[in-house]
Amino acid sequence: MKYESQGIAKLYFIAAIALFVGQILFGVTMGLQYVMGDFLFPEIPFNVARMVHTNLLIVWLLFGFMGSAYFLVPEEAERELYSPMLAKVMFWVFLTAGVLTILGYLLVPYARLAEITMNDLLPTMGREFLEQPTITKIGIVIVALAFIFNIGMTILSGRKTVINVVLLTGLVGLAVFFLFSFYNPDNLVLDKYFWWFVVHLWVEGVWELIMASLLAYVLIKVTGVDREVIEKWLYIIIAMALISGLVGTGHHFFWIGTPDYWQWLGSIFSALEPIPFFMMTLFAFNVVNKRRRDHPNKAAVLWALGTAVMAFLGAGVWGFLHTLAPVNFYTHGTQITAAHGHMAFYGAYVMVVLTMISYSMPLMRGQKAANVNAQKHEIRSFWIMTISMVFITLLLTGAGIMQVYLQRYAADPLPFMVVQDRLAHFYWAREVAGITFLYGLFLYIYSFFAKGEEVADVE
Amino acid sequence: MKTDELQLKRAEISTLLSLLNLTALPVIGFVALLFIYKKTEANTIDRYYVMLGITTNLIAAIALVLVTGLMILLGGFDSPWTWVYVISYFVFVHAMFILFATWTMVRSWTGKKLTKSFLSK
Numbered sequence: 001m002k003y004e005s006q007g008i009a010k011l012y013f014i015a016a017i018a019l020f021v022g023q024i025l026f027g028v029t030m031g032l033q034y035v036m037g038d039f040l041f042p043e044i045p046f047n048v049a050r051m052v053h054t055n056l057l058i059v060w061l062l063f064g065f066m067g068s069a070y071f072l073v074p075e076e077a078e079r080e081l082y083s084p085m086l087a088k089v090m091f092w093v094f095l096t097a098g099v100l101t102i103l104g105y106l107l108v109p110y111a112r113l114a115e116i117t118m119n120d121l122l123p124t125m126g127r128e129f130l131e132q133p134t135i136t137k138i139g140i141v142i143v144a145l146a147f148i149f150n151i152g153m154t155i156l157s158g159r160k161t162v163i164n165v166v167l168l169t170g171l172v173g174l175a176v177f178f179l180f181s182f183y184n185p186d187n188l189v190l191d192k193y194f195w196w197f198v199v200h201l202w203v204e205g206v207w208e209l210i211m212a213s214l215l216a217y218v219l220i221k222v223t224g225v226d227r228e229v230i231e232k233w234l235y236i237i238i239a240m241a242l243i244s245g246l247v248g249t250g251h252h253f254f255w256i257g258t259p260d261y262w263q264w265l266g267s268i269f270s271a272l273e274p275i276p277f278f279m280m281t282l283f284a285f286n287v288v289n290k291r292r293r294d295h296p297n298k299a300a301v302l303w304a305l306g307t308a309v310m311a312f313l314g315a316g317v318w319g320f321l322h323t324l325a326p327v328n329f330y331t332h333g334t335q336i337t338a339a340h341g342h343m344a345f346y347g348a349y350v351m352v353v354l355t356m357i358s359y360s361m362p363l364m365r366g367q368k369a370a371n372v373n374a375q376k377h378e379i380r381s382f383w384i385m386t387i388s389m390v391f392i393t394l395l396l397t398g399a400g401i402m403q404v405y406l407q408r409y410a411a412d413p414l415p416f417m418v419v420q421d422r423l424a425h426f427y428w429a430r431e432v433a434g435i436t437f438l439y440g441l442f443l444y445i446y447s448f449f450a451k452g453e454e455v456a457d458v459e
Numbered sequence: 460m461k462t463d464e465l466q467l468k469r470a471e472i473s474t475l476l477s478l479l480n481l482t483a484l485p486v487i488g489f490v491a492l493l494f495i496y497k498k499t500e501a502n503t504i505d506r507y508y509v510m511l512g513i514t515t516n517l518i519a520a521i522a523l524v525l526v527t528g529l530m531i532l533l534g535g536f537d538s539p540w541t542w543v544y545v546i547s548y549f550v551f552v553h554a555m556f557i558l559f560a561t562w563t564m565v566r567s568w569t570g571k572k573l574t575k576s577f578l579s580k
Contacts, residue, residue, distance in 0.1 A: 285565040398543045405539035
C-alpha cells in the first residue's frame with residue numbers, strides 16, 4: 001500500500017462484507033418463504049424480506065464501490081486522499097443510516113415508517129429498490145456528495161488517469177441519477193420512467209463505468225500489462241456501455257403504457273448491451289494471457305477473470321435472452337427476470353467488489369497477497385459461490401420458462417398463485433443452491449483469518 | 460508478408476471465424492473456415508487453429524442442434540418441460556462455446572497453442 005489513506009477502504013470493505021452476509025441470509029429466508037409461505041410470518045413477511053434483501057445488496061455494493069474508490073484513487077492520483085477524516089465520518093454516517101433503515105423495515109410496519117420519517121413532506125417511498133425513507137435518501141445524497149467531493153478533489157489535484165477519470169464519471173453519474181428518486185409523479189407511467197432512470201441508468205449505465213475502471217485497475221496491477229493497452233480497451237468498453245445502455249433503458253418501457261416506438265428502440269439498443277460485457281471478457285482474457293508477471297495473489301486474478309465471464313453470462317447472455325420485445329411480451333416480470341437479475345448482479349457488481357477486496361485487503365494488512373492457505377480457501381469459496389449462482393440462475397430460468405408456459409402461453413392459462421405452486425420443486429432446488437452460496441460466503445470470510453505459509457513473490 | 464506472419468494472420472482469422480460461426484454468422488463462418496483449411500499446411504499454427512475452429516464448431520453443432528433437436532423430439536413440442544430443458548441447456552451451453560472460442564481467439568493473438576492449464580503461459 002503506497003498511501004496511508006488507502007487504508008480507509010478497509011472500514012468500507014468490512015461493512016460491505018457484513019451487509020453482504022445479511023443480504024444472503026435474507027435471500028435464503030425469502031427463498032424458503034417461496035415454498036413455505038408462513039415461514040417467519042408475521043415477524044418477517046415476504047415483502048419485508050425481499051425489501052431487505054434488495055436494499056442490503058444496493059447498500060453493500062455502494063460501500064464496496066466507495067471502499068474501492070478510496071483504495072484506488074490515491075494510488076492512481078499519486079497523492080494522499082484529500083480528506084481521510086471526511087471519509088471516516090461519512091462511513092459512520094452511511095453505516096448508521098443504512099442500519100437504521102434496515103431496522104426500520106424490520107421493526108416497524110412500512111406505512112408507519114413512512115409516517116415516522118415524514119414521507120408526506122416529500123413523498124419518495126414505496127417504489128421497488130427505492131423503498132428507503134426520504135430522510136435516508138437525503139442522507140445518501142449527502143454521503144454521496146461528500147464522497148465525490150473527497151474523491152474529486154484528490155483526482156483534480158493529483159495525477160489524472162483514464163482509470164480514475166472513468167471511475168469519477170461513473171460515481172458522479174451514480175449520484176446524479178439517484179436524484180430522480182426524489183421525483184415521484186402521480187402518473188404511474190411517468191413514475192416508471194423516472195424510476196428506471198435511477199435503476200437502469202445505474203446498473204446498465206454508470207455502474208458499468210465503475211466496474212470497468214475497477215477491473216482495469218486490478219488487471220494492471222496483477223498482470224503488469226502496459227497501462228496504455230488497458231486504457232484503450234477501457235475507452236471502447238465504456239463507449240459501448242453508454243451507446244447501448246442509455247437508449248437500452250427502453251427495454252423496461254415495454255407493456256407499461258408507453259408509446260410503441262420504445263419496443264423498437266428498447267429491442268435494438270438492448271440487443272447491443274451484451275457487447276460491452278463481451279468486450280470486458282475479451283479484455284480480461286487478453287490481458288491475463290499477455291501478462292508479464294505471475295502475481296502472487298492468484299485469488300485476485302481469478303476473481304477478475306470470473307467477474308468478466310460472469311458479467312457476460314449474467315448481464316449479457318441472460319439479459320439478451322428476454323430483452324427483445326416479442327420475447328419480453330411473454331417473459332416480462334417472470335422468474336426469467338429474477339434469473340437475469342441474480343447472475344447479472346453477482347457477475348458484474350458483487351464479483352468486481354470482491355475482486356477489489358481480494359486484491360487490496362492483503363496490501364492493507366501489510367502483505368503482498370494472502371497466505372497460501374487463505375488463498376486456497378478463497379479460491380474454493382469463489383468456485384462454491386459462482387457455481388451456486390449458476391445453479392440459482394438455471395433453476396430460476398427453468399422456473400421462468402415453466403411460468404411463461406403455464407401462465408401466459410398455454411391454451412388455458414393458469415392463475416399466478418396456482419403456477420407458483422407448480423414451480424415448488426424449482427424453488428426447493430434453488431433454496432439448496434442458495435444455502436450452498438451462503439456456505440461459500442462463510443468460507444470466503446474464513447479465508448481472511450486462515451493462517452498458513454506466506455506466498456513467494458514471483459514477480 | 461513472411462510465411463510466419465501469414466500463418467499467424469490465418470490463425471487469428473480462423474479463431475475469429477470460429478467465434479463468428481457461433482454467434483453472428485452461423486454456417487458462413489464454418490464455410491470460410493473450410494476455405495482457410497485448404498490454404499494451410501500440416502504442423503503449422505494456422506492449421507492448428509483452423510482445425511480447432513472446425514472441431515469446436517462441429518462439436519457445438521452436435522451439442523446445440525442435435526441434442527436440442529433430440530430433446531424436442533423425445534420430450535414433445537407441447538410439453539413445457541421440453542422447453543425448460545431446451546432453452547436452459549441451449550443458452551448455457553451456447554455461452555460456454557462462445558467463451559471457449561473467445562479464449563482460443565485470444566491465445567491465437569499471441570501465436571501460442573492452447574495449454575492444459577487455463578492460466579499457464
